[in-house]
Amino acid sequence: MREKSPPPPPSVLIAGDRVQARIHELAAAIERDYAGSDLLIAIGVLKGSVFFLVELLKHVRSVPVAVDFFQTSSYRGGTSPGEVRIRKDVDLSIRGHDVLLVEDIVDTGYTLRTILDLLRFRGARSVKLCALLDKVETRKVEVPIDYKGFEIADVFVVGYGLDYEERYRNLPYIGVLEGGAADPGAGAEDG
């Protein structure tokens, strides 16, 4: 079999130890704010939020936590930008509970806007958003981020759960692909 040289690793935008330190700070703020809550339901959006969610929740120890997931897809560049489909709904009943939505990145904001509205409609006692990354410049709809890791410029990033064509999610840092990477495009499955 012919050997193929692997592509160069993505360059570092935010080093792993900085990401971890920031996640620990976010966890501390969450523990403070939810002290006394009987149950905090943390909801991740598959698949991108998984690495961040796990690291975050390992450090939320003083609050009882349940975990659930959504999976969405959107039609970026299609005829209806911002149209978000729920591919997998949560299993838990959220009525009357505190809900913390956990996302890897807020880009246009369409995904989070849709999910936040849905959670409120279903009668959660409170709904807050925790996002590792915030691409401020590309926002199309307003989404308040209660717990934010880092603001970044409009670059395509990978690592810490974020992928390019399903690769690089397990990178232990936030990286940028050399030469840049195209948007996955219309009809893409998010996550």
Ligand code: IMP
């Ligand atoms: P939205 O545009 O805010 O609805 O974000 C939808 C999804 O696009 C995010 O949850 C990510 O999965 C994905 N996404 C947005 N920007 C990036 C990026 O820079 N790298 C990898 N995925 C991204």
Ligand code: MG
């Ligand atoms: Mg995602």
